Amino acid sequence: MTSTGAVQVDLGDRSYPIEFRPIKEIGATLAGLHKPGKCVVVTNDVVGPLYGQIVQDSLRSAGWAPEYIELEDGEAKKTTDTYIGLVNRLLELQVDRKTPVVAVGGGVTTDIAGFAAATTMRGLPFANVPTTLLAQVDASVGGKTGVNTSHGKNLLGAFWQPFLVHVAVDALDTLSDPEYRCGLGEVVKHAVLEEKQDPSDPSKWVPSTEFFEWLEANAEAIVARDQEALKHTVRRCCEIKAAVVSQDERESGKRALLNLGHTVGHAVEAVVGYGGLRHGEAVAMGTVAETHLAVLRGCCDASVPERIASLLRKLQLPTGLEGLKTDDLVKASFMDKKREQAHITVTMPHSIGDVRLVKITPEELIPAFESLTTNAGSADAAREEDASSKGGAGNGGASNGEANGAAPPSPPSANSFASGAHQNSENFMTGRPTTRVHQPPGGASSIIFG
Template sequence: METARATGGREVAEPGKHQTGGIVLIGFMGTGKTAVGWRLARALGVPFVDTDALIEKKAAARIPEIFEQQGESGFRAIEKAVIRSLADGVRRVVATGGGAVLDPDNFAVLRSLGPVIHLKAPAETVLARTRGDSGVRPLLAGNDPLERIRSLQRERAPVYGRADHEIDTSRHTIEETVGMVKTWAESEERVIRVDLGPDSYDIVIGPEVLDRLGQRMKSFDLTGRALVVTHPGIAERYGGRTTDSLRAAGFEPDLVEVPEGEAQKSLPWAEKLYDAMLDHGMDRRSPVIALGGGVIGDLAGFAAATFLRGVPFIQVPTSLLAQVDASVGGKVAVDHRRGKNLIGAFYQPLLVLASLDTLDSLPDRELRAGMAEVIKYGVIADPGLFAYIEGRLDDILKRDRGVLAHLVARSCEIKAEVVAGDEREQGRRAILNFGHTMGHAIETQTGMLHGEAVAIGMVYAARVAERMEMLDGESVRRLIELVRRTGLPDRCDGLDVPATIETMKFDKKSVGGRPRFILPGRIGKVAVRDDVPAEYIRSVLATGN
């Protein structure tokens, strides 16, 4: 597996960390890659692609014909183009040809798609499975196919050995192999890099990664005293695990409990955290750790950004909303009585550690609220993700660990890519606020959960986009149906419309007093608009239509 080196207090990732939630199957011919891959994709609810099938489609010829007409070099050139085309952000199961990974460029692309699993089998098993296939497997042509298999396996062994995991399919049925790959992949850590030059950091996603917090922090240039900021309920569940992990790594943690609720995201509570840091004897290399949801991350991050002009900050999000959104991107803030997040900064964490097991204890209402932000990512950037949520919603609400791992990873990938291109929200990063312009105002006026207000804001933005002839009615229907199926509200009756509009004037995206709206043109693409007629906003806030 890849390593990281510490530089200036931050980790610098080595090349090759896999970035998406797909699975790649490599190995010699006849090891079951296609049979396993097809069933695995069906079990995961994602597409399956066989690179050999894509090669034949691209060349409009069978593989033996390609070898005959263009030679192996011609075949490998087509194979390389096909593999490069798979780096499109879509989560899928990929089965490769046996020799595809011999090209280092191919291996790098495949590793970026997800964990690489090597399916293997003894030469005798391969021969038995492929006997009679020499007409469709050109590399087996000759008088001694068994020796040819052994020779090729020896040649390719060093490359196959670079896989993240290995399974001998001669010892297991196809169904058993599928189960083994699925179980392994669901327990594997995913690492996503937020590329911001010297402020770059990793998002680590996986089960029980909380227990490795202290060990990961040792790679940074930190002093021993640390402050953990959390809620009482989170402290009861995970505070001991967190402080035990820190102590085992040589840190001296202090823990501050902040009462639950948006009201605590305030300057008075930030001052209490300053007092705690001073009492604990913290210096400029002493880390602040946010253990909790979005409120804790915002408050602790704001305190870290402003104490001693900035101390190291680590996010350990325990809610779905925080794992997919609030903990990533470096926005930290407290509220003002006239609006949310009006007092804040851009301050990137050293590390984000998303421990999926913390979602097991999340109340159903908060899980559903977090799903609003996941749906948002589908609308703004990934129609495949939107369709995935539509198809796997029952598994999501049942907290299927593998499905949730994919949702968290894909959401973080999208946000990481957007933030890397626009850290300070001068341009494209504004699209991450889809549903938030009206949503924040509704949240302020009603006190509902952030995700619930964002769900309403997304539906209202879609209705405005439809009225402006930007978005088709079918896409509006799909969004509303998904929001409702998730158990989220799609309208807010009885709003004080003038007060809500007044609150929107303080939205941070406003320019010259004019609010900017993120409106969808289709599922997967949005635009920033500041020309929305005021009557459209009043109408949708008043009627929900």
């Protein structure tokens, strides 16, 4: 049975709980940690119509006086303009340094709202109410906030810890299938880097394959959104991330392990264009590519990236991308936040549960970028594996289309991906049927599931 208690992020006087409660209980949860009064709910135009009123009613019933701000949703809106607009709106509402900002939405919303809270009046208290799987297992925990710039992803931001993360797994009921799969990319990342305290010496952490093996055994239930499997998945990811953040709040060492898949993934996102590829999909591809690089450098057995790719296929996630120019990816990697002069700190899996950090030049990433087209076989293999495992698309949010966290409907782009069985070929952003890419950045491009 999955535990129901809070997970604590231990950071001294900045410690906070991750509570697992229904979204309608946010008012009481918040009141248990902060004296009720004025607060500001920040959400987006996709989540707002679904949960905005529920959240405000809950807050009022617990003695809060909520103001309400709705942002445009989507990675393409994670900009300095959106951030400045939000700061100005907070000031117009005459917030003071004790006015909590309550971020309700996916990772884009929690990142922007957290950054605005960190910088408005030199710091406002804020709470996260993540409503997407990616935000619940990763983005809402750890205090990283920020926005994208024309130079790269999350290059303007701050470390600013929330005083509460309220994880409402019931909010995932309205999450679209593409956005649900997106979150599973971060789930697999956490499983690859899982460690556990050494029973004989709790001050030491040792590699663990327990969560990864559990995911392998329960992939079909996770894809089907089985509630018990989903609750365990979300909670275990929060436990893993909380343990790492508690040891290294500001990414001076061990926390950099949480960037597994992100060096390659962020470069791919930058070249494709923000909003053209879901973040979790890019992380999935990046995790396989970076593990493949570890194999080429002689520190990892070749079976490891194949095993990771196999799990990703079971969860209906992409493992490769064709058509991008290696030179463009190398150039994009120069803007990586982890770069120190001529080197980038890259995650290097040695085995499941044993991920290490190594400094390399962007040029040394070329084999990882090149492996994107070949590292896991063909889309046909993915289809066969999906069919044999009955891994259909999740059904919890299928009727809601783009509800909760998916980008708002927009004219179909040319981007398409090859999908597993029981899925249509879809546009990245809208889920609508589409055709192969014509000319994205770097040439014709398609995502490979397999």
